Amino acid sequence: MKLSKVEDGKSPSHLHRTLALEMVRVTERAAIAAAEWRGKGNEKAADDAAVAAMKDELDRVSISGRIVIGEGEEFECDNLFIGQPVGAGQGAEVDIAVDPLEGVTLCAKNQPDSIVVLAMAERGGLLNVARNVYMHKIAIGAAYAPETVHIEWSATENVRALAKAKGVPISEITAIVLDRPRHAGLLEELRTAGVSVKLLSDGDIAGVIHAVNTEDTGVDIYLGSGGAPEGVLAAAALRCIGGHMQGKLILDTPDKRHRAREMGITDPNRIYALEELAAGDVLFSATGVTDGSLVEGVKLRRGSVETSTVVMRSWSQTTRWIRARHAR
Numbered sequence: 001m002k003l004s005k006v007e008d009g010k011s012p013s014h015l016h017r018t019l020a021l022e023m024v025r026v027t028e029r030a031a032i033a034a035a036e037w038r039g040k041g042n043e044k045a046a047d048d049a050a051v052a053a054m055k056d057e058l059d060r061v062s063i064s065g066r067i068v069i070g071e072g073e074e075f076e077c078d079n080l081f082i083g084q085p086v087g088a089g090q091g092a093e094v095d096i097a098v099d100p101l102e103g104v105t106l107c108a109k110n111q112p113d114s115i116v117v118l119a120m121a122e123r124g125g126l127l128n129v130a131r132n133v134y135m136h137k138i139a140i141g142a143a144y145a146p147e148t149v150h151i152e153w154s155a156t157e158n159v160r161a162l163a164k165a166k167g168v169p170i171s172e173i174t175a176i177v178l179d180r181p182r183h184a185g186l187l188e189e190l191r192t193a194g195v196s197v198k199l200l201s202d203g204d205i206a207g208v209i210h211a212v213n214t215e216d217t218g219v220d221i222y223l224g225s226g227g228a229p230e231g232v233l234a235a236a237a238l239r240c241i242g243g244h245m246q247g248k249l250i251l252d253t254p255d256k257r258h259r260a261r262e263m264g265i266t267d268p269n270r271i272y273a274l275e276e277l278a279a280g281d282v283l284f285s286a287t288g289v290t291d292g293s294l295v296e297g298v299k300l301r302r303g304s305v306e307t308s309t310v311v312m313r314s315w316s317q318t319t320r321w322i323r324a325r326h327a328r
C-alpha cells in the first residue's frame with residue numbers, strides 16, 4: 001500500500017512533524033496535573049493545575065509560540081492568556097490555541113469526557129477569539145458534500161437535507177447538541193422532526209469530532225452553540241480528520257464586538273468555513289483526564305501513570321493514538 005503523503009523535505013511550508021510529539025508531551029503533562037483533582041469538587045484548582053503544567057511544558061519546546069486562544073485576557077489570568085509568548089524560542093513561529101481543561105465540571109465531578117486540548121498552526125492560521133465568546137456551529141462528516149447543510153438554515157431543513165443525502169428517514173438521523181436551556185427551541189424542533197438527539201452535558205470539542213466520525217459514533221450532525229474557542233479547536237481537529245463545519249460568532253454585546261475588532265474581525269456576522277477557522281498546516285492534540293468517548297482518562301498505577309492521547313496533523317492527515325506510561 002502506498003501512503004498518500006510522505007515527508008519529503010521539499011513540500012511547501014508546514015509545521016515540522018516532530019512538533020506533533022512535542023504537543024503530546026504538553027497535553028499529557030496537563031492531563032496528569034488535572035487528574036489529581038478529579039472528583040474533588042474544585043473546578044478552579046483542577047483548571048489551575050492543568051494551566052500551570054501546560055505552560056511549563058510548552059516552555060520547554062523549541063518554538064517561538066504565541067497564545068491566540070487561551071484562558072482569558074492578560075489582565076484576568078496569569079498564564080496562557082491571549083497574546084502570551086510561549087516556548088523556549090529559537091524555533092518556528094507558531095500560534096497556539098488551548099483549552100487546558102475542557103470540561104472542568106466533568107473533571108471536578110469525575111464524570112466522563114474531560115480532556116486537555118491544544119492546537120497549533122503557522123502564524124495567523126487560527127481564528128482569534130476571546131474566551132467569553134460563543135459560536136453557532138454546524139458539522140457533518142466528509143462523506144457528504146459541504147453544501148448539504150448550512151448554518152443559516154433551520155434545524156429541520158438541515159436534518160431533512162442530511163437524511164436525503166444519506167438515504168435514510170429522518171428518524172435514523174442522530175444529532176449531537178449541548179444540553180442547555182438556550183437550546184430548548186432547537187431541541188423541540190429536532191424532536192418534532194423525529195431526530196434522535198444525543199445531549200452533551202459539556203465538552204463540545206469532542207461533540208463536533210463525534211459528528212464527523214459517524215461510522216464510529218453513530219452521530220450524523222452537530223447543531224447548536226457552544227464556546228467559540230472550543231469551535232476553533234474542533235475546527236483544527238476536523239482539518240486533520242476531514243468533515244465539514246461552519247461557525248458564526250455570537251458577538252452580542254458592544255464589548256465583545258469591540259474586542260473582536262481588535263482581534264481582526266471586521267464583519268461580526270461572517271460565516272466561517274472550516275478552512276477559515278483553522279487554516280494552513282495544523283496540529284491537534286487531546287489527552288484524556290477522565291475516561292471518555294474520545295480518549296481514556298489518566299490511569300494511576302503503582303509507580304506509574306498512564307495517559308491516552310489522540311494527536312493529529314493536517315498536512316499528512318495522520319491520526320495517532322498514543323498510550324504512554326510515565327514513571328512517578
Ligand code: VTB
Pocket residue numbers: 102103104178180201202203204205225226227228230
Ligand atoms: C461548550 C463546552 C464546554 O461550555 O463550549 C460549553 O465545550 C459552552 O456553553 O465544555 P456554556 O457556557 O453554556 O456551558 C462548556 O460546557 C464548559 O466550558
Ligand code: MG
Pocket residue numbers: 099100101102
Ligand atoms: Mg478552559
Ligand code: MG
Pocket residue numbers: 099101102103227230
Ligand atoms: Mg472549555
